[in-house]
Amino acid sequence: MTTKLAPTKEKGGAQVLARTDELRAVLKRAAEESEFLARLADDPQEALREYYALTAEQRAALASGDIRKIQSWVGELDKELATWLWCRLCQEKW
Numbered sequence: 001m002t003t004k005l006a007p008t009k010e011k012g013g014a015q016v017l018a019r020t021d022e023l024r025a026v027l028k029r030a031a032e033e034s035e036f037l038a039r040l041a042d043d044p045q046e047a048l049r050e051y052y053a054l055t056a057e058q059r060a061a062l063a064s065g066d067i068r069k070i071q072s073w074v075g076e077l078d079k080e081l082a083t084w085l086w087c088r089l090c091q092e093k094w
Contacts, residue, residue: 022053023074026062030084040084041091065089 026048030037039047044063048054054062061069065088071077077085 018053019055019058020074022051023058023062023070024081026051026054027070027077027081027084030087031080037084037087041087063088 026040030040036047040062045059048059048062051059058070058073060066062084065085067077067082067085067089070085
């Protein structure tokens with residue numbers, strides 16, 4: 001799978017790439033591991049604890065299911081990678 005980088009004005013291209021990879025890793029893991037998906041739904045901050053490269057803003061976007069914000073960082077998501085976000089939007093937890 002080729003990683004697409006969304007345009008960014010941030011400095012430190014390696015850091016931006018690492019964060020993009022981390023975001024994609026979280027989304028992929030949520031799509032593949034039902035246990036992780038459940039933990040992400042129950043306590044997003046705890047489930048994301050091991051993803052050190054993520055910023056507070058990225059963690060918040062993942063926790064809330066902010067598809068637009070996440071796609072602005074990683075580009076258009078395919079159906080698999082959007083699994084967690086659609087699950088989060090279907091929940092009544094806000």
